[in-house]
Amino acid sequence: MISINDKSDVPIYEQIKEGLRGLMARKILLPGDQVPPIRGLAETLVVNPNTIAKAYRELILEGFLESRKGEGAFVAARAGNKASNGMKSVRQRLIDSVQLSRRAGLSWKDIQAALEQAKEEEGGNGE
Amino acid sequence: MISINDKSDVPIYEQIKEGLRGLMARKILLPGDQVPPIRGLAETLVVNPNTIAKAYRELILEGFLESRKGEGAFVAARAGNKASNGMKSVRQRLIDSVQLSRRAGLSWKDIQAALEQAKEEEGGNGE
Amino acid sequence: MISINDKSDVPIYEQIKEGLRGLMARKILLPGDQVPPIRGLAETLVVNPNTIAKAYRELILEGFLESRKGEGAFVAARAGNKASNGMKSVRQRLIDSVQLSRRAGLSWKDIQAALEQAKEEEGGNGE
Amino acid sequence: MISINDKSDVPIYEQIKEGLRGLMARKILLPGDQVPPIRGLAETLVVNPNTIAKAYRELILEGFLESRKGEGAFVAARAGNKASNGMKSVRQRLIDSVQLSRRAGLSWKDIQAALEQAKEEEGGNGE
DNA sequence: GTGGTCTAGACCACC
């Protein structure tokens, strides 16, 4: 459902937030759906439960999730639309990353090639 | 020679390291060449000399540079090859970044658009 | 745990690095063990936290330590073996130093006497 | 006549000074003897002539050498006796080095063994 | 002039 790259310099809790937002934006997680319990997700992702808790807490503050005591956390009503907004930072980070690669000497051709490689590694299905 | 984006969340000293490694990989800086003096580079990049020193020191530890006290820092013998290898990791990081964006819900079209934006922000001259 | 001689011309951060590597090589610090927090160690050794941070950072780059943000720094998996190897270089440096003393005209007797003096200054407990 | 270890962290000019002082103390260089010309010694040791010049300059200031314009530098009258005094710093450095090794985890036995090894590498003739 | 070390103190991110 969500995958983590713990070698990335992107904080784990951010990766989780973005993973969940992505699932919402792509309508895989729909309003009203329950998101995985903190403990369970922490176990499957092998991260500290506090880290999951932080991700959920922020998503709640940002209005993507709602928590119901004793039941768990659920996707909020208009989360799908909002999720597209939160995506700006993801985009900016990607741009930063490209610019860093440029400064490190990669040509645009190299970068395009890397992009193709990422596409292939994923399974090659365009979207 | 090297450019810095101090708004990026990539540490300045890392940007400097990668910039220099890029110049080595592209054979613009050749073994034996002197790299700019710490204080001078600090002045042109408008950063603290310690930050440059940190970058240089790590490049020395990694074998890309050699320093001769009182003389300056110089590109090490096999720095070019090592830098080319290091380039692979830069590339890998870019791929990681793209994959992370995908997981966060960006479409390939979004990613391509972000790439174009990065190109424009840079000045638009393809390579 | 670690002792510092700030009158030595060996940099403090180097003394700290070697002290820690020694503890690893002697299996007093085992893989997974947490090393003292930067600020705490800085306080007990009466040095600037940056100096400790520099030592830790280099040990991380060399693969002896791992750091987890917000948690602390920990002894890396195969640190013990690496440290034992590193010990060789310590030994070699000692040999270099002895040979330098010889070239400077010290007799073997002088050198032996110096060794005894070092032993006494330490507290005299053989090992 | 003199050998240099450019991997040592002892400055080259110090190694040269100590080498010369050692030759004086051991009566190999006698008062009135001419020491090698700066250029020649720089060439044989493969170091910067400035470095030799610095060593000579300091030895002159310390009274070990005398320079005669147009002729070269010569061992001063009572250099032999004085040389033994200069040896204190050499000794101290050796002690520092031993203490550093101790802090790095070497046992006294290790250190004694290293000493033996240095002796053997030299040729084994006690003095 | 060069690089190397150290201090003091700030601010940030993460847990």
Next chain:
DNA sequence: GTGGTCTAGACCACA
């Protein structure tokens, strides 16, 4: 609380 980055400025060693 933890480590990470950066600044400002000092002092030293070397060429």
